[in-house]
Amino acid sequence: MNHGSSRVHGTREQLTSLSATSLSCKAPSARSIGTSQAKPETVQKVSDIVREQLALSADTALTAESKFSALGADSLDPVEIVMALEEKFDISVEESDAQNITTIQETADLIEDLVQKKPAAQAS
Amino acid sequence: MVAKLQVISLCRSLLRAGRKYPDYNIREYTKRRALDGFHMNKNLTDPSKVKEVYAEGKAQLEVVERALKVYLAYPPKTKNIMELKVQ
Numbered sequence: 024m025n026h027g028s029s030r031v032h033g034t035r036e037q038l039t040s041l042s043a044t045s046l047s048c049k050a051p052s053a054r055s056i057g058t059s060q061a062k063p064e065t066v067q068k069v070s071d072i073v074r075e076q077l078a079l080s081a082d083t084a085l086t087a088e089s090k091f092s093a094l095g096a097d098s099l100d101p102v103e104i105v106m107a108l109e110e111k112f113d114i115s116v117e118e119s120d121a122q123n124i125t126t127i128q129e130t131a132d133l134i135e136d137l138v139q140k141k142p143a144a145q146a147s
Numbered sequence: 148m149v150a151k152l153q154v155i156s157l158c159r160s161l162l163r164a165g166r167k168y169p170d171y172n173i174r175e176y177t178k179r180r181a182l183d184g185f186h187m188n189k190n191l192t193d194p195s196k197v198k199e200v201y202a203e204g205k206a207q208l209e210v211v212e213r214a215l216k217v218y219l220a221y222p223p224k225t226k227n228i229m230e231l232k233v234q
Binding site for chain 1 (some may be wrong): 151152155156158159162163167185186187188
């Protein structure tokens with residue numbers, strides 16, 4: 024009896040631990056369209072380039088949620104910003120992707136997505 | 148009627164094409180001139196005028212791409228001093 028119940032208990036434990044892993048871990052999938060959150064360093068690098076491009080003073084508050092339009096950017100500034108980011112991170116941003124970004128967080132997410140996809144392409 | 152997206156797309160194409168030049172001077176010039184050109188005309192409202200400058204931009208894009216092929220055939224042998232990192 025004891026032996027039997029411990030086996031069942033063991034299986035249940037395994038099942039619970041499996042479901043716990045799948046619920047808590049958020050693996051960065053290559054196929055997701057920029058839905059994973061970017062690392063703080065990436066956000067910082069993006070912020071630096073945005074600050075430089077828009078000629079913002081050092082004390083202008085720049086958060087991840089800052090919208091380009093709110094920072095005084097016109098419609099051509101994101102083009103320059105994306106170009107600078109392409110060079111800095113050695114990636115290539117598609118036209119459709121570039122048109123959809125409006126905040127610093129979105130930009131950082133997209134960049135991380137592209138950086139992650141890059142080594143896979145080079146390895147194959 | 149030229150859409151805003153088309154204009155942005157043209158700007159991006161010009162910048163991308165200019166980036167490929169092996170010569171530092173031309174690379175910097177195309178980037179500066181493209182951005183200046185778009186900034187100069189960004190407040191135009193008359194559709195026919197917009198169409199005119201858009202066509203001008205497209206023609207310039209063709210020039211850049213054509214000239215690029217020639218310049219790629221004869222890349223400079225040494226790096227421009229402006230491209231060298233400060234020691």
